[in-house]
Amino acid sequence: MQANLSMTAEVLEQHNLTQAEYDRILSILGRSPNLTELGIFSVMWSEHCSYKSSKLHLKRLPTRGPQVLQGPGENAGIIDIGDGYAVAFKIESHNHPSFVEPYQGAATGVGGILRDIFTMGARPIAAMNSLRFGPLDQPRNRQIMEGVVAGIAGYGNCFGVPTVGGEVVFGECYSQNPLVNAFALGLFRKDRIFYGKAAGIGNPVIYVGAKTGRDGIHGATMASAEFDEASESKRPNVQVGDPFLEKLLLEACLESMKTGAVVGIQDMGAAGLTCSTCEMGGRADTGIEIDLAKVPQREEGMTPYEIMLSESQERMLLVAERGREEEIVRIFRKWEIDAVAIGEVTGDGMLRILDRKAKVAEIPNRALTDEAPLYNRPVAAPTPTSPAPAPPGALSMDWGKLLECFLASPNLSSREWVYRQYDHMVRTNTVQFPGADAAVVRVKNTRKALAMSLDGNGRYCRQDPRVGAQLAVAESCRNLVCAGARPLAATNCLNMGNPEKPEIMWQMTQVVEGMAEACLALGTPITGGNVSLYNETLGEGIDPTPVIGMVGLIEPLSRLRSSWFVQEGHRVVLLGPLVGGARGYSSAVRHSLARLQPLRERGADVYSRWVSRLPCPPLDLDLEVRVQRACREGIESGLILSAHDCSDGGLAVALAEMGFSRDGAGTLGAEILLPRSDEVGEVLFAEYPSRILVTVAEGNLAALEKIAVLQGVPVTPLGQVVPDVLSVRSADSVVLERSVASLEETWRNCLGGFFADPL
Amino acid sequence: MKFGVLIFPGSNCEHDAYHAVRKVLGQPAEFIWHQSTDLRDCQAIIVPGGFSYGDYLRTGAIARFSPVMGAVRRFADRGGLVLGICNGFQILLETGLLPGAMLRNRGLKYVCQQVSIRVENVRIPFTALAREGDVWTIPIGHMEGNYTLDAESLRSLERNRQVVFRYCAADGEITAGANPNGSVANVAGICNARGNVLGMMPHPERASEPLLGSEDGVRLFQSMIRSRS
Numbered sequence: 001m002q003a004n005l006s007m008t009a010e011v012l013e014q015h016n017l018t019q020a021e022y023d024r025i026l027s028i029l030g031r032s033p034n035l036t037e038l039g040i041f042s043v044m045w046s047e048h049c050s051y052k053s054s055k056l057h058l059k060r061l062p063t064r065g066p067q068v069l070q071g072p073g074e075n076a077g078i079i080d081i082g083d084g085y086a087v088a089f090k091i092e093s094h095n096h097p098s099f100v101e102p103y104q105g106a107a108t109g110v111g112g113i114l115r116d117i118f119t120m121g122a123r124p125i126a127a128m129n130s131l132r133f134g135p136l137d138q139p140r141n142r143q144i145m146e147g148v149v150a151g152i153a154g155y156g157n158c159f160g161v162p163t164v165g166g167e168v169v170f171g172e173c174y175s176q177n178p179l180v181n182a183f184a185l186g187l188f189r190k191d192r193i194f195y196g197k198a199a200g201i202g203n204p205v206i207y208v209g210a211k212t213g214r215d216g217i218h219g220a221t222m223a224s225a226e227f228d229e230a231s232e233s234k235r236p237n238v239q240v241g242d243p244f245l246e247k248l249l250l251e252a253c254l255e256s257m258k259t260g261a262v263v264g265i266q267d268m269g270a271a272g273l274t275c276s277t278c279e280m281g282g283r284a285d286t287g288i289e290i291d292l293a294k295v296p297q298r299e300e301g302m303t304p305y306e307i308m309l310s311e312s313q314e315r316m317l318l319v320a321e322r323g324r325e326e327e328i329v330r331i332f333r334k335w336e337i338d339a340v341a342i343g344e345v346t347g348d349g350m351l352r353i354l355d356r357k358a359k360v361a362e363i364p365n366r367a368l369t370d371e372a373p374l375y376n377r378p379v380a381a382p383t384p385t386s387p388a389p390a391p392p393g394a395l396s397m398d399w400g401k402l403l404e405c406f407l408a409s410p411n412l413s414s415r416e417w418v419y420r421q422y423d424h425m426v427r428t429n430t431v432q433f434p435g436a437d438a439a440v441v442r443v444k445n446t447r448k449a450l451a452m453s454l455d456g457n458g459r460y461c462r463q464d465p466r467v468g469a470q471l472a473v474a475e476s477c478r479n480l481v482c483a484g485a486r487p488l489a490a491t492n493c494l495n496m497g498n499p500e501k502p503e504i505m506w507q508m509t510q511v512v513e514g515m516a517e518a519c520l521a522l523g524t525p526i527t528g529g530n531v532s533l534y535n536e537t538l539g540e541g542i543d544p545t546p547v548i549g550m551v552g553l554i555e556p557l558s559r560l561r562s563s564w565f566v567q568e569g570h571r572v573v574l575l576g577p578l579v580g581g582a583r584g585y586s587s588a589v590r591h592s593l594a595r596l597q598p599l600r601e602r603g604a605d606v607y608s609r610w611v612s613r614l615p616c617p618p619l620d621l622d623l624e625v626r627v628q629r630a631c632r633e634g635i636e637s638g639l640i641l642s643a644h645d646c647s648d649g650g651l652a653v654a655l656a657e658m659g660f661s662r663d664g665a666g667t668l669g670a671e672i673l674l675p676r677s678d679e680v681g682e683v684l685f686a687e688y689p690s691r692i693l694v695t696v697a698e699g700n701l702a703a704l705e706k707i708a709v710l711q712g713v714p715v716t717p718l719g720q721v722v723p724d725v726l727s728v729r730s731a732d733s734v735v736l737e738r739s740v741a742s743l744e745e746t747w748r749n750c751l752g753g754f755f756a757d758p759l
Numbered sequence: 760m761k762f763g764v765l766i767f768p769g770s771n772c773e774h775d776a777y778h779a780v781r782k783v784l785g786q787p788a789e790f791i792w793h794q795s796t797d798l799r800d801c802q803a804i805i806v807p808g809g810f811s812y813g814d815y816l817r818t819g820a821i822a823r824f825s826p827v828m829g830a831v832r833r834f835a836d837r838g839g840l841v842l843g844i845c846n847g848f849q850i851l852l853e854t855g856l857l858p859g860a861m862l863r864n865r866g867l868k869y870v871c872q873q874v875s876i877r878v879e880n881v882r883i884p885f886t887a888l889a890r891e892g893d894v895w896t897i898p899i900g901h902m903e904g905n906y907t908l909d910a911e912s913l914r915s916l917e918r919n920r921q922v923v924f925r926y927c928a929a930d931g932e933i934t935a936g937a938n939p940n941g942s943v944a945n946v947a948g949i950c951n952a953r954g955n956v957l958g959m960m961p962h963p964e965r966a967s968e969p970l971l972g973s974e975d976g977v978r979l980f981q982s983m984i985r986s987r988s
Contacts, residue, residue, distance in 0.1 A: 150868070157869055157871075158813060158814070159771070160772075160809060242813070243810075244768070244810060245813075247769055247771065247810075248768055335768065420868075420869075420870055420871055420872055421870070422869075422871060424871055425871060425898050426771060426772060426775065426965075427775060428775045428778060428965055428967070428968075428971055433972070
């Protein structure tokens with residue numbers, strides 16, 4: 001091996017390794033590492049690959065259930081959906097690359113998560129993404145958003161996976177730190193699952209896919225550091241995606257899996273060849289020996305260090321049954337993709353890297369995976385804020401005008417400008433178009449459909465990370481229930497700041513605690529996910545933003561419900577409380593409403609300013625469970641004809657949205673009579689959870705009320721569906737009255753208005 | 760009627776087209792690999808949507824050189840039915856089986872949405888079951904659907920009734936607002952002079968079941984089947 005270099009503090013810092021971590025490397029190897037080995041340790045022990053700050057806490061999440069076929073630890077989680085079918089799904093962050101280079105950062109985020117799915121043998125049938133940007137009045141934020149959306153579209157559309165939903169949120173804290181979390185879901189037969197295991201001593205290790213280049217070297221380490229002014233110079237660390245090649249790789253992988261000659265397979269994502277070799281060996285308790293001279297390379301003169309750390313996209317590592325390599329190589333050749341045996345599985349548990357037969361690195365696999373450092377970092381709760389003052393007296397304001405202002409907020413308006421750029425229909429399974437509470441794709445040849453939703457709420461988690469995380473899980477489940485689904489399991493992405501700060505670690509422990517509580521209550525285990533830390537720029541951290549990706553089953557498909565009014569004359573009913581219990585929240589809502597006067601003119605984002613001042617609303621998990629159960633029962637018994645989750649923007653916004661047409665074809669409104677005339681503002685705009693607006697035929701109201709009462713759920717008939725107008729009255733007066741078409745225009749044109757777009 | 764669905768590297772709507780003709784319409788169907796020159800006795804060929812060869816260089820520009828396209832050209836010359844959808848339409852343009860070319864959408868962005876199209880010519884095998892002026896709801900999904908043609912050729916195309924579909928408002932009126940991509944004369948689909956080769960940007964296979972939001976695409980496939988029975 002090459003001479004050991006002297007490890008200066010500078011070299012360690014470049015590799016994001018601490019002195020203590022370096023000492024640990026010395027004791028594992030019993031000698032000094034060479035530069036290649038140091039690079040290998042640095043990526044595998046990075047926060048991104050090792051979860052060293054979060055792992056101890058993540059263990060508290062529920063991960064088991066009869067529906068779970070594969071929990072955390074593999075490329076993706078897998079759940080059973082019955083009749084021999086299973087789905088693999090996962091969410092992953094690509095925040096840091098998307099800030100440095102929005103288009104490629106987002107595109108390769110999509111590419112990476114798709115590979116995680118098809119490496120298990122599942123064909124991706126749906127993608128979603130959760131995006132957070134700074135306010136759009138700043139040109140830099142518009143530029144990032146335009147690039148990210150185009151990158152997702154460019155990759156997903158070409159690959160041929162429908163991007164069926166997700167979320168887009170704007171907040172000041174994401175200005176220098178956008179969040180790009182990509183989710184994908186794939187379908188397969190449950191007896192055709194492939195794992196990332198290098199089993200069978202002597203089996204060949206085959207490299208397939210794109211050639212290795214110098215792009216993305218140290219991407220994983222970059223994703224584990226904060227940004228400073230020099231981040232612009234990190235652009236070469238961002239990889240470049242080729243969705244066309246990935247599409248070919250998908251087809252070739254699935255075809256080669258059918259031969260029965262594939263023993264194990266894993267994608268080369270973060271930390272590329274390093275991660276795939278040692279993880280596959282680690283899982284099977286074997287060693288791997290490869291010769292870098294055989295690795296297909298795009299450039300000449302690449303060093304072992306560069307080859308091992310390259311994050312070139314669209315590559316996979318595959319272990320085949322000995323003697324059957326040719327079958328696999330032939331399939332890849334048909335798809336015009338490189339497939340080269342670069343080494344074999346060994347019995348000694350070592351990752352051994354050769355370069356033209358000369359040994360250039362030798363490290364025990366387990367040292368890189370299971371034995372990576374784990375930190376129980378210090379935790380400190382922030383000092384509690386003072387309680388809210390007593391509520392003000394009755395408020396009087398132009399509630400119709402306030403609703404208009406809310407609907408014109410980038411945080412509440414139509415996402416059509418975004419999803420119109422995504423092919424959301426390819427594969428002809430999309431039975432609920434984007435814009436509904438949940439995305440729904442049917443499963444061909446069955447009576448099943450899969451509902452899915454991505455939800456997060458950084459602003460609540462900032463106020464109370466534990467309840468905020470519970471709210472995210474609850475909302476995600478509620479969205480699925482509104483579509484007629486039974487929530488089955490979830491994947492999560494924890495986007496947080498610097499874990500070396502005790503208050504950030506406190507946020508993480510609270511988020512995990514809240515998520516665990518809510519997932520237990522709702523019966524939805526977490527089957528995997530991703531943690532993205534160091535989301536800070538110039539010392540400013542983001543709000544703690546856990547994002548939940550929930551997957552549920554609709555069966556039979558006739559239970560599918562949309563969130564729009566169906567027909568004039570139907571009754572509009574609220575399941576759940578009209579206002580919640582907590583005095584502190586209630587009082588804060590009314591205070592901040594009072595402070596909104598006078599309403600600013602159009603253009604100012606009244607909603608986002610308002611909501612940023614609000615505390616986290618209270619959540620009664622037990623009530624939440626019962627509300628969702630009542631809604632499911634109402635749908636399963638055929639009573640509920642449409643259902644809409646009442647969350648961001650409160651009851652008034654939800655009522656307006658139910659009237660908006662899917663395609664601008666026609667509008668329905670509602671005549672609402674509020675049962676109480678005090679606190680009108682709070683009833684209409686507060687964001688109390690555990691509330692679902694539903695519609696039923698006139699004659700079925702009593703039956704629905706009976707279901708709700710049996711579940712112990714408050715139920716309030718609010719009015720009925722009428723053409724064209726949304727009107728709200730209380731006992732003695734008209735609270736608001738607006739044409740639905742004009743509200744819809746305001747809502748529909750907001751986002752597009754920020755971008756110079758002739759169409 | 761036996762349908763052949765071509766597969767190029769990067770095709771991604773081939774399974775959707777196959778599903779529509781095989782499962783929804785109950786017709787025999789077979790995939791045909793781009794390297795093949797044997798059309799397997801198919802009576803109609805579908806050139807499906809997607810991103811053949813990644814749409815690198817220019818949409819359809821590389822796929823036109825595939826061995827299978829030579830066979831498709833001979834098949835079309837003998838009067839065989841050829842339907843190009845989206846990227847398939849772009850490939851037919853590059854192959855020269857249909858006149859004109861595609862520019863990037865006027866808005867410079869990919870557009871995926873339901874649109875209305877008006878049926879302009881019902882005297883060809885692809886629309887025989889429709890009535891002139893019918894309005895179909897059918898989705899589009901493309902970046903390069905801005906059809907263009909020089910003025911003289913466009914006049915000849917119009918004269919020969921080769922404009923088969925135009926983007927229109929829900930009531931059938933041809934308006935600038937209903938044009939999603941800037942296509943000349945709101946053109947959404949055209950045929951060759953003989954009427955046996957049709958290229959269209961909207962996806963009939965995505966509008967072939969009520970669950971998907973529209974069944975209007977079925978009438979196109981049924982017309983094809985009827986024409987040869």
